Amino acid sequence: MPGEPKRLEHPRSVYIIGFIFKIITLSVLIAVIYQITFSPHGPAVLVPIKEKIEESQKSAILEEVRQQEEYEKHRHFHHVVEYPQLPENMRPVCYICHSDYPHSKNKKVRAMLNMHTQFFVCETCHIQEQPGISVTYKWYNPLNETPKGPFYGTEYDPETGNLIEVEDQFSKISPFYRTGDKFKSAIQIQDSALAQDYVKVRDKLTPEQRDNVKKKFHVHIKAKGHECKVCHSRNGILDFRNLGFSANRTIDLEQLNIKGMVTKYESFYIPNLFSE
Amino acid sequence: MEFIRIITRKTLFLAIFLLFSFMTPGVDAADKENCLMCHKYRQIGRIDEKGRKRSYFVNENIYANSVHRNVPCRDCHTYIDKLPHDPVTQEVNCANECHIKPPFSNDNFSHKKIIDVYNRSVHGTQEDDSPELKAAKPYCKYCHLNPIYxxxxxxxxxxxxxxxxxxxxxxxxxxxxxxxxxxHRLRSKTSRSPQEIVQLCSKNCHADLVLMKKLKVSNESMEAVKTYNESIHGKAVGLGSQKAADCVSCHATSSIHDIYKKDEPHATVNKANLVKTCKQCHENVTERFAQIDVHSEIGPHEKPVLYSVNVILGFAFYGSVFGLIGLAMLESYGRRKDGIKMQILHGTSWRGKSKRDKSK
Incomplete structure (x- = not known):
């Protein structure tokens, strides 16, 4: 108004109140815009457009995989627990083609063999012995050069009798080449030069060329892994005590009755014994 | 003779199981047969012939804290009769009797009673259901994962x-x-939150319009999820209310599983039962109150009056919000055009002289 003194230098509280009101107004505005466009509780005017875009980007495979995961959750009934996963580039190179469930041929033992992927990398079982090179087995964690443990599966909880829960979810028993006092990891991760190069060019290779390269990854790998007793016995290749397994756990692993069940399957399973 | 042969086999089988159970320390009470010896490892599983991931892992610490913790594995997985067992092709039947005696009862526990209620409901499979409908109807495990205390x-x-x-x-x-x-059952009608119930009924089922169309449901059912979300109950649940009505609040009694089509006389949403259903939350319910459409599509042809009111209220709401903002923006634009500057610090927010104001 003319004649009135100019309003100068408001107290600081005015700015704070103004700021709060602006934030409230802005959030109301955003909420109303969301309500009118995408919210299932409002007129959803933009939802048809969103659906059209999603439809054009749909992948039948992706859809099916997601559906199956959902289905598996219900089929399983017992809780499906999500465990932390290693970042893609830190995983062993085998993961480019194989998953955590690589065994599928032998119906009797495939689930049991897959179970072992929690405890060690593929090479622990599938490494090709080379003359003159000694292999030692140690805990290996791609995120930690000297994992200290405690590692999963090495100890029982005295109270419950269950295996103790551990923080370290990534350590696995893995082979190392030994020269004197030095240990060199016998496995490759996806960050290795060969693996990175392969991932970069694999789409450009013909199927034959791809097979050739895959052979390169399998130079020191044998198709059939160790027999159970190679580890599950008194003088097996894995020194359970040195690897940090407790005394009673070591005894259980060395005298594992499950091993007897699998290798002596034929004699154990007398046909028709349990049929009615 | 046959009987003795079976008994001998069962005894031998039991003896082998007992032998295994004594060989590993600290097995859980329910796991006398030591199934967890293998199944407690999280990577036990495989990709099956159809390319589906199958996990056979049972987390022993979670299981020990679940409501089934005292139920021996083979009470549910009755088809396991040797070790190592064959690939499982049978489903668990929740109506089985298990070797658990409920308090003050000498009978073995079974879920049979509630399954009978469920089988009579709209979700129970009927003989004349089409194969698609049979496959789509939810089974126990679809809604109930092993609950934790x-x-x-x-x-x-x-x-x-x-x-x-x-x-x-x-x-x-x-x-x-x-x-x-x-x-945990004293909390409310269901142990699940209203948000979880709405999610359970909608996702992959009632909100899947392609599936619903295939199953030839009524028009009202086709629109059920959409109209619920637009209703006052749906909006309140969407905003996080723990008290507003979810699907089960109105469509089932306290047995939760007895959901019927509204034409059925024992349906909670049947016209004759509506007053009682609304009364669960709304104390002073009259016949007139119960006539209110809780969630139905409001189209211009079916309900012209409601539709008009709805449109007018919509305009009033969006009009006032966007109108006010529009006015403020127009005013700002006008002032800027006149050469008045917005100034945040040191005094008033608008400074300067309007070009149009010739008086000064």
Missing amino acids: TRVEEQRIAFEETLGRCLNCHERKGVTQAYKHIT
Whole structure:
């Protein structure tokens, strides 16, 4: 108004109140815009457009995989627990083609063999012995050069009798080449030069060329892994005590009755014994 | 002879199982047969012939805290009869009797009673259902994953104090679980939150319009999820209310599983039962109140009056919000065009002289 003194230098509280009101107004505005466009509780005017875009980007495979995961959750009934996963580039190179469930041929033992992927990398079982090179087995964690443990599966909880829960979810028993006092990891991760190069060019290779390269990854790998007793016995290749397994756990692993069940399957399973 | 042969086999089988169970220390009470010896490892599983991931992992610590913790594995997985067992092709039947005796009863426990209620409901499979419909209907496990004991945090139950009184006579381990088993049902009609119930009924089922169309459901059912979300109950649940009505609040009695089509006389949403259903939350319900459409599509042809009111209210709401903002923006634009500057610090927010104001 003319004649009135100019309003100068408001107290600081005015700015704070103004700021709060602006934030409230802005959030109301955003909420109303969301309500009118995408919210299932409002007129959803933009939802048809969103659906059209999603439809054009749909992948039948992706859809099916997601559906199956959902289905598996219900089929399983017992809780499906999500465990932390290693970042893609830190995983062993085998993961480019194989998953955590690589065994599928032998119906009797495939689930049991897959179970072992929690405890060690593929090479622990599938490494090709080379003359003159000694292999030692140690805990290996791609995120930690000297994992200290405690590692999963090495100890029982005295109270419950269950295996103790551990923080370290990534350590696995893995082979190392030994020269004197030095240990060199016998496995490759996806960050290795060969693996990175392969991932970069694999789409450009013909199927034959791809097979050739895959052979390169399998130079020191044998198709059939160790027999159970190679580890599950008194003088097996894995020194359970040195690897940090407790005394009673070591005894259980060395005298594992499950091993007897699998290798002596034929004699154990007398046909028709349990049929009615 | 045949009988003796079977008995001998069963005894031998039991003996082998017992032998295994004594060989590993600290097995859970329910796992006398030591199934967890293999199944406690999280990577036990495979990709099946159809390319589906199958996990056979049972987390022993979670299982020991679930409501089934005392049920031996083979009470549900009855088809396992040798070790190592064959690939499982059969489903678990929840109506089986298990070797658990409920308190004050000599009968073995079974879910049969509630399954009978469920089988009579709209979700139970009927003989004349099409194969698609049979496949689409939810089975026990679809809604119920092995529940974990949870304690009620609400103030209405003084958990520690009440449990403390139980402990005067009972052992801590058993009675704590039993106490949680009862108290978590005191929370509300369902143990799940309204948000979880709405999600359970909608996702992959009632909100899947392609599936619903295939199953030839009524028009009302086709629109059910959409109209619920637009209703006052749906909006309140969407905003996080724990008290507003979810699907089960209105469509089932306290047996939860007895959901019927609204034409069925025992349906909670049948016209004759509506007053009673609304009364669960709304105290002074009249016949007239119960006539209110809770969630139905409001189209211009079916309900012209409601539709017009709806449109007018919509305009009033969006009009006032966007109108006010529009006015403020127009005003700002006008002032800027006139050469008045917005200034935040040192005094008034608008400074300068309007070009149009010739008087000064």
